Amino acid sequence: MTIKGKAYIAGIYEHPTRHAPDKSTAQLHAEVAKGAIEDAGISKDDVDGYFCAGDAPGGAWPMVDYLGLNTKKLRHVDSTETGGCSYIIHLGHAAEAIAAGKCSIALITLAGKPRTGVMPPRAAGAEADFESAYGATTHNAYGMCAMRHMHDYGTTSEQLAWIKVAASHHAQYNPHAMLKDVVTVEDVLNSPMISDPLHRMDCCVVSDGGGALIVTTPEIAKSLKKPLVRLIGHGEAMKGPRGGKDLDLTYSAGVWSGPRAFEEAGITPKDIKYASIYDSFTITVLMQLEDLGFCKKGEGGKFVADGNLISGVGKLPFNTDGGGLCSNHPVNRGGMTKILEAVRQLRGEAHPKVQVPNCDLAIAHGTGGLLGVRHAASTAILERV
């Protein structure tokens, strides 16, 4: 049993806003749902599966009601919550549901307002009394990973900076990007230290906004007008300190989700033409590239240096929309935008300055939670048919 080729991404939409003081979070969900439904060329009354995560106000049933989905037809819901990679996991789960005949047109939405609204608090886990007082935040949790990676492998701040430099080269062509200025390695190193060894420019933006996907059967996708993009491999995994035994913060759960996705797809990292890699921080990208097998563990610094991630310059064009580092990081969750730019690349709809020629195989990979504490990872491999 496999989901390879069983589900197609027929509709995509990224909200153009990065700052939405005049909109509600539910409204942003509705606007991205409408955008993806119109992109696919279907009616909202055709949707029979709905997927959302912790950013959806009230969860699945209030959202289904608010969005006015057709409850006579809706027969599959999934509110899996794994932070930023929730939507990559949803994509896999939607494919599973479609392959099993549990739904035929799935809608996945993400939206929220970390800049202009209140973010819902994260529920406490069993570890709360033993960790919450120590103030783990995204910045310092990823800082701890970077610090140890530098210690074990000699990774440098200059190498990490190249990831931001590459993202900025792409963002200059994205009219919606929050940060459009091309930056240099020196700019990154001269930006203020936030949480050692991460500088401000090693960190992603904070943006309001959202995005949505329509996932459907091969038959329905072929009846619509968009270029055909299908899911051929998917993986998900989780990692944590697990009682504190053999702690190793230099790798992520991507070491498990990646190989699962590549095996299902029947391809290797060498076959990938474009990579969407979650870039909450520069170190996130570096570790995930290693974990996914684009280079050996510890050689990520060398791999990302000298523009190797810049479209048209390097060997692995990444995050050609500018990514979370420069364009958009709606609700502090990067998984959705990773899928969206991968689909644009496969459709040939990326900006001409960053479009990868003959882009037929792409990866969208992300993590959720805190890499330095406990997290999930998910990998999707997409193919243009």
Added chain:
Amino acid sequence: MSETKKYPAPVTNPETAAFWDAAKEGKFMIKRCTACGEAHYFPRSICPFCYSDKTVWEEASGEGTIYTYSLMRKSPTGPYAIGYVTLKEGPSVQTNFVDCDLEKLKIDQKVKVVFKPTDGAPLPFFTVA
């Protein structure tokens, strides 16, 4: 600044109450499984490695080395250093480093436990040994 920082009192629960009772006596406890011999942290009733329920409390030395750290410079309560300490007994624990020069922390540096008061049971932190 760490002296003036107010830390939240542990909520505690039946599974972990013994840890906090010991903390009031200045003792830093870990759990060890008598079936597989492995120590773990934070404490659980069921061993996370072999799933035996034969786990027992053990007073740890409170000594260890820094596995990693990050000095958080942007905080309304002032800079603080979060990190993991690998205890002599094996498990690595998340903590903050206190009562020492946070600019001079180093991976592999020796550290020891120190308790800080809350409105409830005291919380374990680590400082340079």
